[in-house]
Structure formats: structure tokens, C-alpha cells
Amino acid sequence: MTLHGTDRQGIQALAKAVIETEMSAVTALLERIDDSFLSAVSLLLACRGRIIVTGIGKSGHIGNKIAATFASTGSPAYFVHAAEASHGDMGMMQKGDVVIAISYSGSSDELVKLVPGIKRLGLKLIVLSGIRNSTLASAADVVLDVSVEREACPLGLAPTASTTCTLVTGDALAISLLHARGFDANDFARSHPGGRLGRQLLLHVSDVMSSGDAMPTVKDDVRLPAALIEISKKGLGMVAIVNDQNQLTGIFTDGDLRRTLEHKGDIRSIAVTDVMTQGGLSIAPNELAVTAVSQMQQHQITALPVVENEHVVGIVTMHGLLAAGVV
Numbered sequence: 001m002t003l004h005g006t007d008r009q010g011i012q013a014l015a016k017a018v019i020e021t022e023m024s025a026v027t028a029l030l031e032r033i034d035d036s037f038l039s040a041v042s043l044l045l046a047c048r049g050r051i052i053v054t055g056i057g058k059s060g061h062i063g064n065k066i067a068a069t070f071a072s073t074g075s076p077a078y079f080v081h082a083a084e085a086s087h088g089d090m091g092m093m094q095k096g097d098v099v100i101a102i103s104y105s106g107s108s109d110e111l112v113k114l115v116p117g118i119k120r121l122g123l124k125l126i127v128l129s130g131i132r133n134s135t136l137a138s139a140a141d142v143v144l145d146v147s148v149e150r151e152a153c154p155l156g157l158a159p160t161a162s163t164t165c166t167l168v169t170g171d172a173l174a175i176s177l178l179h180a181r182g183f184d185a186n187d188f189a190r191s192h193p194g195g196r197l198g199r200q201l202l203l204h205v206s207d208v209m210s211s212g213d214a215m216p217t218v219k220d221d222v223r224l225p226a227a228l229i230e231i232s233k234k235g236l237g238m239v240a241i242v243n244d245q246n247q248l249t250g251i252f253t254d255g256d257l258r259r260t261l262e263h264k265g266d267i268r269s270i271a272v273t274d275v276m277t278q279g280g281l282s283i284a285p286n287e288l289a290v291t292a293v294s295q296m297q298q299h300q301i302t303a304l305p306v307v308e309n310e311h312v313v314g315i316v317t318m319h320g321l322l323a324a325g326v327v
Helices: 005-032 035-045 058-072 115-120 161-181 185-191 196-202 224-234 254-263 289-299 318-323
Strands: 051-055 077-081 098-102 124-129 142-145 217-219 238-242 248-253 303-308 311-317
Touching: 005 161, 035 124, 035 142, 035 161, 051 058, 058 077, 058 098, 058 161, 098 161, 115 124, 124 161, 217 224, 224 238, 224 248, 224 254, 238 311, 248 254, 248 303, 289 303, 289 318, 311 318
Parallel strands: 051 077, 051 098, 098 124, 124 142, 217 238
Antiparallel strands: 238 248, 303 311
């Protein structure tokens, strides 16, 4: 089916109306960052257990995301489906936990049934609701108002603006708690070891370097052909030149080879030390991999010898850093 004429215009207008309605609803939340919000943050900051987020239906989906945001920003949290909680998952709640219950009506039967058990465990209860005098809200230690003037759904039925406001309120809680805990980029990386930031802050040169038999090295008394064979065999586009103590003397790269061919005749008799780059840059294995990237970019090179206690222990390349997701 293809959209034509007035259909296209009508859908564009409706889409814009949805966005405008939700923007207006979110903006209204600004006035609700009050003492109740601060009380909720204080309860969460004082939590000695886990943050348990619970809900059902669309509120449950939003709650699941809010719990994930808490967990990824330094506050141990997980989501418990309200219906499952009444059939055994209540056992996942322990003394010291703080419960965040999400229900726009504040009267969802599945959540109301959890209140006696929550109180019996002595848990603090934060409720996100659109009805401040609801059954659930009356049982709460703190109520956060996520009410909206209207839903973005033209039928006024599908949770849209209300779920957006709930999600935004959850994000505001999580980020406020992050700030209060002093959670920083290094903490975030430890929670996200598979993400780019995690790799940049956690991966060290030793994690991505080529070492042992994969490391291209030749002694400083060999002729150029031996160095070329090592470059071809190891496939890193360079070779580290070392002395008898395995200390770095210099490096020879594909670029050095091109320059040698331009100015020399028969390369078979050339000593590698006569055409290598003397000394050269190096990096320690305990440096962050992102530091190697910075050095390579600064000096416009694609590989670095890795040196520890004056001995060559590996080679780190831009290709290897790309493969590891550091770049």
C-alpha cells in the first residue's frame, strides 16, 4: 500500500501532533522536581540492597528499561513483573531493598496485592503514578507524579505521553543517583565492558598487542632480505629490530622499504640497521590501548613496538586496535 496526497499530509500532521503532545507532557515534569523527587533520590541513595522496579503492561516495559538504566549507572537494580511477583517472584525481594512501583492509575490489582508483602519486609516504596490519591500512592513512602493532560493517542486510550513521562522520570532518578554516588566514566566502563567507552577505558596495550611468535622481530646484524621475510611472514607491515638483549634498536616498515627502493640499488647486501628508523617510538604494555591510538594518530604511524623493562614484548597496530573496537 502506498500513501497518497491527503493521506501523507494527514499522517505527517498526526505524527507532529504526537511529538508536540509528548514534548508538552515532559516539559510539565520540570515543575515536579520538588521535595518529593529529592526524597525519592535520598531513599535510593540510602538503599543497602537492590532497587526493585515493578509494573505490569506498558508500565512494566518502561519499568524494565528504568531498572536497566539504574543498573548500568552504578545502582544495582532489576525488574520484577508484578503478576509473577504474586506467584513466587516476591522472593526476589529482600530486606534493605527499595521498591519502585509503576502504575498510572495507581490501582492495578497486581501491584496493590504486593503492598502487604513489601510492608512486611519493611521495604521503602516509591510509586510513579498519575493519580496522587490512588490506592498504591496512599501506601507509598514517596509518590512521584507522572500525570499528563492527555495521551498522544487520538483515541485517548494507548499509553503514550504517560509512558514517556514515566520513562523520563526514571531517567531523572537514575542520573541524579549517578551524580550523588560520584559515579564516573571509569565506573561506567566497568558496567559496559562490551561498549566502545568500556573498551577505551579498560583495554590495555597488552590486551591487543601481537606477542610471542606473532611478533615480527629480527636481530640488528641481519641483512634487509631477512627483515622483509619477517615482515611478510607476520603480516603487520613492520618489523622491530632488536639487539642480543632483545632491546629495541629501531624499526623497519613498508614505508621504509619504499624509500629504500627509491634510493638504493641491490638490496640484498644492505644491512637492516642502515635503512631502519633508529630508535623509534614505543609504548608500555600497561598503557591504555586508546593511548596507543593517540600516539599513532599524532605521529601518523600504524604500529608501535611494545617495550617493558627495556625489552620488546609485542607490537600493537592500528589494525589490531580497530579489530578490538578501540577506535
